[in-house]
Amino acid sequence: MKPKVYITRRIPDEIIAKIETVCDIRMWDKTDIPVPREVLEKEIAGVDGLFCLLTETVDRGLLEKAPQLKIISNMAVGYNNIDIEAAKEKGITVTNTPGVLTETTADLTFALLMATARRLIESSDYLREGSWKTWSPMQLTGQDIYGATLGIIGMGRIGASLAKRAKGFDMNVLYYNRSRKLSLEEDLNMTFVEFDFLLKESDFVCIMTPYTPETQDLIGARELSLMKKTSILINTARGGIVNEDDLYSALKSGEIWAAGLDVFEQEPISLDHPLLTLPNVVAVPHIGSASIKTRMKMADLAAENLVLAINEQTPKHVVV
Ligand code: DGY
16 A cells, blocks of 8 residues: 655646655645645545645644654745644654755845835836826936845855845845854855844845744844835745834834835735835735746655655655
């Protein structure tokens, strides 16, 4: 009898076929609706492996219902949706998909930075709604990117790739990280600074750190008050790293100039969320890694991790 695996969303057929060579599969066969909790609780009861997304909360309660479970393969680099301690206690391997989404996520981060600085969405709406009557000296003016100071909080793979892109724009790159990355500093021409110094000096502050209990609400009223009035906050990491009430107040009062957000405390963000009423917010629906090639690579790597663990081999990327 083949081991049993549950897949929490419709994934591409070739990836399903790969898993099916070694496992019996059941799958939540929808593309745009997450598996309901009660369905997941039933399905997980008899399986050896779980292929899941960041939309599934894999907490202790769920794991209690999965006596056979050996592997949770998360199709994401972030794994804040999984109770890692509980998995570890139960001897369940957890894997993720780092590396394959680095460049695509850095691209989106830089795109969001540019769109926010140069008010691209607002300008496009302005044209489409018929407000464009003439060229005017200060119409829709934004902030310069070329030669500006970029502050990166979190110098992992994606942070380093963002710094590479900044080089082409002759930006002055500052970074803050738990540990100094001396080997990268020279290559990427960037400077390690204290956290508050980065907030005070940067024209752009980009959050590139994982979401953990330590980074929850890392950016709140105090941090926003340190930033320049002309500065822009970009978050493509996780919504909970920024306190959204404080961000709203800072944007509304002009304490900071704008924000580009790919991630939110609650996803999808509610359409009546105050942040969405502000013209100086560019908001996109968690699309950091959303290129066709990268999403295929993430699915493929998640499948490979799953199959390796099921076959009692070491997966490529083990969290615990
Ligand atoms: C991740 O992988 O953690 C991203 O947020 C989605 O690609």
